[in-house]
Amino acid sequence: MLSYIARRIVATIPVVLMVALFVFSLLYIAPGDPAAIIAGDQATPADVERIRASLGLDRPFLVRFFDWFWHVLHGDLGTSIFTNLPVTHMIAQRIEPTVSLMTLTLILSLSLAIPMGVIAAWKHGTWIDRAVMMTAVLGFSTPVFVIGYVLAYIFALRLDWLPVQGFTSISEGLLPFLRNLILPAVALGLVYMALIARITRATMLDVLSQDYVRTAKAKGVGQRGVLFLHALKNAAVPIVTIVGIGFAALIGGAVVTESVFAIPGLGRLTVDAILRRDYPVIQGVVLLFSFVYVLVNLGVDLLYTLFDPRIRY
Amino acid sequence: MRRRAFFAGSIAALAAPSIARAAQSVLRMVPQANLTSIDPIWTTANVTRNHGFMVYDTLYGLDMSLQPQPQMAAGHQIEDDGRTVTIALRDGLIFHDGEKVRAADVVASLRRWMKRNPYGQMLAPVVDELSALDDARLRFRLKKPFPLLFNALACISSAAFVMPERIAATDPFKQINDATGSGPFRFKKHEFNSGSLVVYERNPTYQPRPDGAVSLTAGPKRAFFDRVEWQIITDAGTAAAALQQGEIDWWEQPTPELRALFAKDKNITVDLLDPYGLCGAMRLNASQAPFNDKGLRQALLPAIDQADFMAAIVGDDPHDWKQVGGVFTPGTPMANDTDATKLTGPRDFALAQKLIKQAGYTNQPMRLIGPTDVLAPAAMTQVAADLFRRLGFNQDFALSDWGTVVQRRASREAVEKGGWSALCTSFSSFDFADPAVHPLLRGNGAGGWFGWPTIPELESLRANWFDAPDDAARKAICADIQRVALDEVVYVPLGTYSGFTALRSNLKDRVNGFALFWNLRRT
Numbered sequence: 001m002l003s004y005i006a007r008r009i010v011a012t013i014p015v016v017l018m019v020a021l022f023v024f025s026l027l028y029i030a031p032g033d034p035a036a037i038i039a040g041d042q043a044t045p046a047d048v049e050r051i052r053a054s055l056g057l058d059r060p061f062l063v064r065f066f067d068w069f070w071h072v073l074h075g076d077l078g079t080s081i082f083t084n085l086p087v088t089h090m091i092a093q094r095i096e097p098t099v100s101l102m103t104l105t106l107i108l109s110l111s112l113a114i115p116m117g118v119i120a121a122w123k124h125g126t127w128i129d130r131a132v133m134m135t136a137v138l139g140f141s142t143p144v145f146v147i148g149y150v151l152a153y154i155f156a157l158r159l160d161w162l163p164v165q166g167f168t169s170i171s172e173g174l175l176p177f178l179r180n181l182i183l184p185a186v187a188l189g190l191v192y193m194a195l196i197a198r199i200t201r202a203t204m205l206d207v208l209s210q211d212y213v214r215t216a217k218a219k220g221v222g223q224r225g226v227l228f229l230h231a232l233k234n235a236a237v238p239i240v241t242i243v244g245i246g247f248a249a250l251i252g253g254a255v256v257t258e259s260v261f262a263i264p265g266l267g268r269l270t271v272d273a274i275l276r277r278d279y280p281v282i283q284g285v286v287l288l289f290s291f292v293y294v295l296v297n298l299g300v301d302l303l304y305t306l307f308d309p310r311i312r313y
Numbered sequence: 314m315r316r317r318a319f320f321a322g323s324i325a326a327l328a329a330p331s332i333a334r335a336a337q338s339v340l341r342m343v344p345q346a347n348l349t350s351i352d353p354i355w356t357t358a359n360v361t362r363n364h365g366f367m368v369y370d371t372l373y374g375l376d377m378s379l380q381p382q383p384q385m386a387a388g389h390q391i392e393d394d395g396r397t398v399t400i401a402l403r404d405g406l407i408f409h410d411g412e413k414v415r416a417a418d419v420v421a422s423l424r425r426w427m428k429r430n431p432y433g434q435m436l437a438p439v440v441d442e443l444s445a446l447d448d449a450r451l452r453f454r455l456k457k458p459f460p461l462l463f464n465a466l467a468c469i470s471s472a473a474f475v476m477p478e479r480i481a482a483t484d485p486f487k488q489i490n491d492a493t494g495s496g497p498f499r500f501k502k503h504e505f506n507s508g509s510l511v512v513y514e515r516n517p518t519y520q521p522r523p524d525g526a527v528s529l530t531a532g533p534k535r536a537f538f539d540r541v542e543w544q545i546i547t548d549a550g551t552a553a554a555a556l557q558q559g560e561i562d563w564w565e566q567p568t569p570e571l572r573a574l575f576a577k578d579k580n581i582t583v584d585l586l587d588p589y590g591l592c593g594a595m596r597l598n599a600s601q602a603p604f605n606d607k608g609l610r611q612a613l614l615p616a617i618d619q620a621d622f623m624a625a626i627v628g629d630d631p632h633d634w635k636q637v638g639g640v641f642t643p644g645t646p647m648a649n650d651t652d653a654t655k656l657t658g659p660r661d662f663a664l665a666q667k668l669i670k671q672a673g674y675t676n677q678p679m680r681l682i683g684p685t686d687v688l689a690p691a692a693m694t695q696v697a698a699d700l701f702r703r704l705g706f707n708q709d710f711a712l713s714d715w716g717t718v719v720q721r722r723a724s725r726e727a728v729e730k731g732g733w734s735a736l737c738t739s740f741s742s743f744d745f746a747d748p749a750v751h752p753l754l755r756g757n758g759a760g761g762w763f764g765w766p767t768i769p770e771l772e773s774l775r776a777n778w779f780d781a782p783d784d785a786a787r788k789a790i791c792a793d794i795q796r797v798a799l800d801e802v803v804y805v806p807l808g809t810y811s812g813f814t815a816l817r818s819n820l821k822d823r824v825n826g827f828a829l830f831w832n833l834r835r836t
Contacts, residue, residue, distance in 0.1 A: 033723065045760070083350065094508075163560060259548050260551055269508055275686070275714060
């Protein structure tokens, strides 16, 4: 197992490298010029050229790529063209809100969606099943920003229970932390919840029709035991898979959610950097996201062995 | 007991920053854009200019009638028929790091500024010597009189901010990292989170000017807030809700459609940000076909109805925009009505079509470029696209984000090779106030603003304007500049529109012009 984990971690390196090369190439060919944005409307073409040269943007593609890559190998993601701050510093400033948001979203989604899916399968064909599925379809088909606005309107503007926007670090207290983050987490989590609830229901329906479930019931195992100990464990592999795949959707959704709720996270950093063509920041954040995504999928693969002992690496 | 004391101490320590903050008077404001760079010389972004006025001071300020007034300067002495100007600094000027402001700091700052600012670039070749006579006095020795010296030192865009000599020695094309100034607020570098939060604290050592009236960047700059937070909220709906809920105190530039919503809220005051208004403009690419043809540029004018362009930005209320009859910001000293009827006379679409035919337009391709993500240029571009289509142009309408537009507009290629023919944009009123700062009133071809018209007469008039001895002479030259500019159609003025700002009603005495934070207080 340990050698498998080591091999998988080593295997992430070429994946991340490919992502790095792809993103760098994409940014190189994409239109937009940070020097022109910096110089502003009063600048002459000569001014723009001088700024471009001072930023090293006039160098050939390969020179720029290998220079950047060499620094990445040394743990240096470069310096933001605009803020002149190290990209690692900017990521460090933004990582806590994003990690907090995603963690809370995951906790909320998993703790609600899995029971919902299990209950829907158990009460298959009843109004409970239909209600759960309708909620799932609604959650899946409503854009995150619409959910965000509606939640903010009801709970912040109308009821005045929660703040409209912002982020409070958990170090300033759990309550203020949750007050700021609960609406974004619900907004972001609805899609994820819908995805997990649907897959849980479908897999549970399949598992509940298996012979061993009937046997368990015949042996007198209670309903809760059948559902959560016998059936759910065997339905877990597809659920864990969808949790891993859905993580990408969560990253994408975080970008929108952070904008709607003015959370200073990595999603907003990415959007801002793309809009102003801050290449080092875009490259750094995408590299980080791709690395995290690869690690999450590795975690998912390892969880398979926990739920299904037949799987061996 | 010790454990309880430990927990109590821990809680107190954790709560300490917020308790300390609560005791301060804090102003929370949403700026017009994210502050990405803190160097107001390196970039001309307006938000960086606003940051500059927080942390730096200038030798001269500009009042609302656009007249220079001493700010850091105690006074000046003009000798040798205007060829020698000695400026004395006020007492008590101290940088945020505790060092005294010396004339040597001012000299170094002005040298850096002169390399980037349009006024400074005209001043630099005239300066024979700029030196510090002692810690409190600096001297300009000029090759010839420069009557607009004080206007230059007081200009708003890319202002002549005074920094410590060690910082001002930086190449003007390289960004500074240190925002040490001597202005009324100190930049809190360690709390700076670009894209999220910018924090300033009141500079306790700042000595406001003892005399003069508070007006734009002139007069006493008294800070009434201990702490000012710029909170970057990019989503308009979220910013509006935050203002309504009192989570923020001030939103610098709300989108126009929110005005009606705010007007219904007694806790929010809606006010004009800049009484002069923002200026809309259509620039035609004079270096490439089809608009390298002066006749074709002129043919467009009768079809331009400023009301269409302005309504697209601010809506139907006629109080929110003004028709302009010239190339200078209405209400500013250089504004005049020479050939105004070309812009304000009866509109005649049929005449425009006829003139286009007469100009020999034979369906050559033209490309209109514009953004989708910046409100005013996006709205005006849509109107322009409709206009070009109705006029029968063979138009390629290319929309993109602003970042792409600023690159694409720099292309001097023909339309077939990715170039462009027309674009719409807007400028601050101060950018159109006089020929020195007006970016579109240049005729210096490739060295000028995108569109690159080559009009030697315009350049010559501009040079004369700098040498003009008094306001009357300058105004006369500006009338000529306007005549030439409208004849050559260096750009098409599209009107001025009100930029409004929204504040909580308990704030008062805001200084008009742009986001300025001195004098503002809570009732």
